[in-house]
Amino acid sequence: MSTPLVVAAIVTLAGIAAYALFGGADFGGGVWDLLATGPRQGLQRTTVSHAIGPVWEANHVWLIFVIVAMFTCFPPAYADLATGLNAPLSIALIGVVLRGAAFVFRNYATDSPGLAQTWTVVFGAASIIAPFFFGDAVGAVATGNYAWLSPFALSVGVFAVALCSQAAAVFLLRETNIPQLQADFRRRAIRSTIAVWVLGLVPALLAKTAEPSFFAALTGSSARIAIVVAMLLGIVVMLLVARGHDMLARVAVGAEFLAVLIGWFGAQAPNLVPGHWTLASAASPASTLTAFLIAVAGGMVLLIPSLILLFMVFKGPARAT
Amino acid sequence: MPSMDHVIAARTQMGTSLAFHIVFAALGVGLPLLVFIAEGLWLRTKRQAYYDLARTWAKGMAILFAVGAVSGTILSFELGLLWPQFMKYAGPLIGLPFSLEGFAFFIEAIFIGLYLYGWDRLTPVQHWLTALPIAVSGAISAGFVTLVNAWMNMPTGFRFANGQVVDVHPVVAMFAKPWLVEVLHTTIAAYVVTGFGAAAVCAFALLRRSAEDRREHVLAGLKIAMIVAVIAVPLQWIVGDVIARFDSDNEPAKFASMEALFHTQRGAPITIGGLVGSDEVRYAIEIPKGLSLLVAFNPNKEVSGLDRVAADDRPPVALTHYSFDAMVGTASLLLLVAAVWAFFELRKRTMTNWLLAGVALCGPLSVVALEAGWCVTEFGRQPWVARGLLRTTDAVTMAPGLDIFFYVFSFVYVILAAMCWWLLRRVGTHAHDNGHSSEHDAFARAS
Ligand code: HDD
Ligand code: HEM
Ligand code: HEM
Numbered sequence: 001m002s003t004p005l006v007v008a009a010i011v012t013l014a015g016i017a018a019y020a021l022f023g024g025a026d027f028g029g030g031v032w033d034l035l036a037t038g039p040r041q042g043l044q045r046t047t048v049s050h051a052i053g054p055v056w057e058a059n060h061v062w063l064i065f066v067i068v069a070m071f072t073c074f075p076p077a078y079a080d081l082a083t084g085l086n087a088p089l090s091i092a093l094i095g096v097v098l099r100g101a102a103f104v105f106r107n108y109a110t111d112s113p114g115l116a117q118t119w120t121v122v123f124g125a126a127s128i129i130a131p132f133f134f135g136d137a138v139g140a141v142a143t144g145n146y147a148w149l150s151p152f153a154l155s156v157g158v159f160a161v162a163l164c165s166q167a168a169a170v171f172l173l174r175e176t177n178i179p180q181l182q183a184d185f186r187r188r189a190i191r192s193t194i195a196v197w198v199l200g201l202v203p204a205l206l207a208k209t210a211e212p213s214f215f216a217a218l219t220g221s222s223a224r225i226a227i228v229v230a231m232l233l234g235i236v237v238m239l240l241v242a243r244g245h246d247m248l249a250r251v252a253v254g255a256e257f258l259a260v261l262i263g264w265f266g267a268q269a270p271n272l273v274p275g276h277w278t279l280a281s282a283a284s285p286a287s288t289l290t291a292f293l294i295a296v297a298g299g300m301v302l303l304i305p306s307l308i309l310l311f312m313v314f315k316g317p318a319r320a321t
Numbered sequence: 322m323p324s325m326d327h328v329i330a331a332r333t334q335m336g337t338s339l340a341f342h343i344v345f346a347a348l349g350v351g352l353p354l355l356v357f358i359a360e361g362l363w364l365r366t367k368r369q370a371y372y373d374l375a376r377t378w379a380k381g382m383a384i385l386f387a388v389g390a391v392s393g394t395i396l397s398f399e400l401g402l403l404w405p406q407f408m409k410y411a412g413p414l415i416g417l418p419f420s421l422e423g424f425a426f427f428i429e430a431i432f433i434g435l436y437l438y439g440w441d442r443l444t445p446v447q448h449w450l451t452a453l454p455i456a457v458s459g460a461i462s463a464g465f466v467t468l469v470n471a472w473m474n475m476p477t478g479f480r481f482a483n484g485q486v487v488d489v490h491p492v493v494a495m496f497a498k499p500w501l502v503e504v505l506h507t508t509i510a511a512y513v514v515t516g517f518g519a520a521a522v523c524a525f526a527l528l529r530r531s532a533e534d535r536r537e538h539v540l541a542g543l544k545i546a547m548i549v550a551v552i553a554v555p556l557q558w559i560v561g562d563v564i565a566r567f568d569s570d571n572e573p574a575k576f577a578s579m580e581a582l583f584h585t586q587r588g589a590p591i592t593i594g595g596l597v598g599s600d601e602v603r604y605a606i607e608i609p610k611g612l613s614l615l616v617a618f619n620p621n622k623e624v625s626g627l628d629r630v631a632a633d634d635r636p637p638v639a640l641t642h643y644s645f646d647a648m649v650g651t652a653s654l655l656l657l658v659a660a661v662w663a664f665f666e667l668r669k670r671t672m673t674n675w676l677l678a679g680v681a682l683c684g685p686l687s688v689v690a691l692e693a694g695w696c697v698t699e700f701g702r703q704p705w706v707a708r709g710l711l712r713t714t715d716a717v718t719m720a721p722g723l724d725i726f727f728y729v730f731s732f733v734y735v736i737l738a739a740m741c742w743w744l745l746r747r748v749g750t751h752a753h754d755n756g757h758s759s760e761h762d763a764f765a766r767a768s
Contacts, residue, residue: 054438057390057430065423067397071408072416079409082401086720093398094729097391101737104387108380108744284413284489291417291491299424306431306454313435313442 001270001280004289009279011296012069013265019062021167021257024160026056028168030099030127031161032188033120043181045120049107051175054314058307060100072292077272077282081137084146088137095130099123128161135160139203142214142268144275152210155202162199163257166192170237170253173246174315189241189249197234200260214274217267226263230256328714330723331403334730336699338395340692341734345389347691349429350463350508351515351549352382353456356436358545360449370538378519378542380748383437388737390430395730403723407706407716410486414478414494418468425462428454460508467507470698472497474572476707502567503698506560509553510694514687516550517655521684524677544666547680550687551659558656561649562615568701569616572708573625574634575701578641580612582626589613589624594646597639600627636703644696651690658683 029048036044071078082089099122106119139156140148147153169189176182207215217223233256240249270278283289356378363371401408432454439448472478478494479486523543526532532539568576577583581592581602591611595602610620627635658679665672702708706716 054434057387058427058434060390060394061423061426061430064394064397064426067401068416068419068423071401071412072420075409075412075416078401078412079405082398082405082408083718083720086402086718089398090402090726090729093395093402094733096394097733097737100387100391100394101740104384105740105744108384108748111747284416285487287489288413288416288491292420295417295420295424299421299427303424303427303431306428310431310434313439 004286005283007293008073008289015066015069017258017261019066021254022059023062024164025167025171026052026059027127027131028164030124031165032168034124040181047176073284074282077277085137088133088148092130092133095126099126131160131164132157141273143211152206155206159199159203162195166196167253170249190238193234193238223263223267226259226266230259328717330727331717334727335403338399342392342396345385347511347514348385349389350459350511353452353459355519357452357456364449370541373538374542381745384744386433388741403718404716405718410711413489415469415472417491417495418465422462422465425458428458463508464504467504468495468500471500471503473707474499476710502564506564509557510691512549512553513557514691516546517683517687519546521681524680528677547662551663554655554659574630577627578636578638578701579645581642584628585626587621587623597642636701641700644693647693648690651686654686655683
């Protein structure tokens with residue numbers, strides 16, 4: 001494989017990782033919004049709103065970035081994926097659309113409680129639908145025949161929702177300094193980390209019988225290392241959360257996500273769509289890959305300082321409210 | 322070849338999605354500019370009216386921008402979900418402007434977060450400055466996506482050999498021949514629509530006397546928005562005229578369809594309206610020799626008609642022609658109202674209700690011009706997705722179930738539009754409260 005191709009593949013994977021982590025945490029925020037309970041239900045929702053508000057549009061652009069990277073760098077694979085996974089991707093898309101709109105609508109409809117309530121439910125439900133079907137689509141790719149209704153693919157969808165909830169709970173710890181509220185999110189962070197651990201095993205077990213070739217790849221040497229690392233990081237997250245090292249817990253969750261994705265896509269490489277396309281067979285001409293990479297490099301020069309500014313202004317330690 | 326129903330389902334869905342998105346996109350380009358002007362005036366003069374105006378427009382911007390972002394997301398999916406074969410050929414060629422557009426979106430989204438939520442976290446001047454990157458990257462992102470349309474009209478930057486696209490030059494493809502005029506025309510259209518749109522809301526409030534307690538702020542809004550429109554409309558005419566002449570040289574099939582010119586002739590007339598048949602137009606208003614004059618400044622110049630275009634390469638003539646007439650017709654009314662308003666303003670005459678009603682009408686009319694213009698470019702390009710390279714029927718997806726998703730998405734659009742309308746009306750009438758007002762009002766009191 002040529003150098004531009006390898007770099008383009010890494011850039012695309014990095015985009016997927018960024019969307020999984022940041023977009024995923026936004027989805028997870030919606031999940032906790034839906035599941036808000038107890039005496040601090042309202043406060044929990046306000047915290048979610050304040051955490052997501054300034055950043056969700058930027059986090060969402062990672063999705064656009066991934067799509068554009070796919071159709072620019074791997075167009076025939078993109079065309080196949082969009083055809084074979086038309087249904088799950090369309091449903092995920094509806095989820096993405098409704099949750100973005102619902103989030104804004106409920107925040108601006110505050111003086112009409114009934115309407116705000118309805119959009120709050122839509123926001124939560126859509127926040128589950130979107131990651132579920134994105135996860136399902138990723139699972140379906142691994143089956144090699146776009147079997148998005150297979151138990152294996154569906155179990156990957158469930159796993160994706162668990163991952164999003166985990167990231168959100170960990171991120172939310174630093175979004176408030178009300179001790180009881182922090183305790184709420186701390187419990188949720190630990191429970192969802194356990195859920196990730198357990199639900200992550202389901203696709204692996206299903207793959208053993210249903211997707212033997214993918215299972216073999218998953219247990220191949222390089223993927224195995226990444227998966228063991230991911231599982232260990234899950235334990236680290238739990239310990240850090242329990243001990244109150246919230247900033248380090250954020251970093252550990254990010255590393256865990258990266259390990260899961262590297263394990264997953266590493267297991268498939270050099271296949272892009274197993275049974276159909278390898279990275280090399282789907283690649284655009286070198287001139288396109290090079291132009292894309294130059295555009296990305298130029299774009300990053302503007303993007304990175306802007307992102308740092310955004311997160312510095314809004315994601316410092318929570319202020320007294 | 323896929324069945325025609327399939328193609329029609331896909332085209333209807335694509336067309337509906339774009340027609341929906343473009344309105345929010347245009348406002349997403351223009352509103353940050355209005356907000357930037359209003360807040361800047363507040364910083365200079367410290368007049369409360371400008372502050373209130375910036376706050377009201379910013380709330381509208383927040384809602385419209387969110388719907389623009391989600392409807393844009395639908396489009397980026399639909400390119401693949403509906404036109405996979407198109408993307409397979411075109412991806413390597415048009416990926417570059419789309420990638421750059423992606424970064425413009427990032428900047429836009431980041432600064433809109435800073436602007437909307439930063440009232441009490443940034444100093445007033447810092448806060449004002451965060452509106453500038455939103456305005457600039459909005460215009461740039463619209464420009465990049467229009468580059469794609471220019472390429473679809475005149476694909477370039479590759480060779481076609483044995484059914485394969487080879488010798489790909491993405492940078493050449495990015496600047497297809499009509500790029501500059503189309504980018505200018507679309508960007509200016511955004512300012513036309515936002516200017517008249519915002520002015521129309523203000524004019525409507527004045528007419529209905531629904532904002533008597535905020536009269537000063539509404540009048541300021543009317544003036545700022547109309548100044549933007551008055552500058553943009555004449556420019557739009559000039560650029561539109563250049564594009565039309567460009568098309569007569571470079572895209573004769575589209576041009577002949579726009580003008581419903583069936584027969585190649587010297588001294589061709591301008592045809593307005595009429596009943597377009599399969600090879601003639603009846604009952605139209607004709608300006609003798611007008612077209613030849615417009616195209617070549619020569620009343621006897623020969624203009625190519627549809628008779629020079631092979632039957633199965635012809636665009637849908639009636640749709641293209643009516644769309645073109647709709648754009649030019651509404652553009653004429655916009656120009657008229659802009660001129661009358663400028664006259665009143667310069668002569669310092671008080672606005673009559675007639676003029677306010679005209680301005681209020683121009684809001685929706687400018688959207689009609691925008692939509693009609695896109696219909697010209699899309700219908701006029703048929704039967705090609707990328708002219709000469711790929712036919713629309715060959716670009717469509719083979720995936721089943723298109724019609725179901727079409728209904729679902731149409732339903733989503735109806736809900737989004739209704740909700741937007743409801744919220745924007747509230748923003749207009751309850752200027753002083755909203756979702757996160759507590760922190761904002763604290764800032765207003767401090768300043
Ligand atoms: C507020 C919006 C607006 C207004 C007032 C006008 N236009 Fe326009 N027009 C557009 C908005 C637009 C557009 C939606 O932005 C299009 C679609 C594609 C493009 O580049 O711009 C367009 C396309 C478009 C095209 C087809 C481009 C192509 O595909 O080759 C022509 C020939 C014109 N315009 C000509 C005019 C003329 C002669 C106008 C004045 C009388 C005019 N337009 C006013
Ligand atoms: C640069 C941006 C745009 C791109 C890349 C784009 C792309 C496409 C594609 C791929 C199709 C399907 C193939 C075809 O029918 O030619 C299409 C159709 C269509 N688009 Fe566009 N489009 C753009 C802007 C717009 C806008 C802003 C409108 C707004 C009104 C619009 C209206 C339509 C319509 C009405 C159709 C259906 C055409 C037909 O059925 O004949 N397009 N567009
Ligand atoms: C001429 C037609 C178009 C114009 C002028 C245009 C312009 C814009 C602008 C200015 C925005 C940001 C403002 C806002 O969100 O309100 C936007 C958003 C967006 N557009 Fe379009 N667009 C057009 C067509 C398309 C097409 C064909 C696609 C898809 C391929 C697309 C994809 C998007 C996406 C994904 C976003 C959301 C970005 C975000 O999340 O912030 N647009 N568009």
